[in-house]
Amino acid sequence: MQDRGDKPERRSRKGRRPRRRICFFCVDKIETVDYKEVGKLRKYITERGKILPRRVSGCCAKHQRQLTNAIKRARHVALLPFTVNE
Template sequence: MAVSGGASKGGNRGPRRGGKRRPKVCFYCVDKIDHVDYKDVERLRKYVSERGKIMPRRVTGNCAKHQRQLTIAIKRARFMALLPYALD
């Protein structure tokens, strides 16, 4: 059975960029910070997108422990009006 009028599967999808990626590291582990502080707004802003969403671990490179603490700290900072819920 032939497929008609559609894009071919497995075709050339364009050039791919090769090379090694730099391993992501948890900045809290590197700086030896045990607890994420909700009052440290400048550091928390790095982990919030321009739409106000908390960035996932695969983007930030945080370890699981600090990502959980970071999520709680961002939510506390939002509740205390240190960070906005949504940016305009």
């Protein structure tokens, strides 16, 4: 058996977990996410054009699915870009 004295001990991460974000659509009591509301949809897209994941956007599962479909529809109708031109 080898001596494990040469490895430093792992420290547990101390600190609080970040507070869970509340779904914007649930707070405003919005039933469905509309693909024509481009201003709201832009908040959930990165500057590269990717859709933000649920853990980052803070949406509930139901509204995240609707949001994803709305963003994809808006892209097909050319309201939102698929990618960013450089």
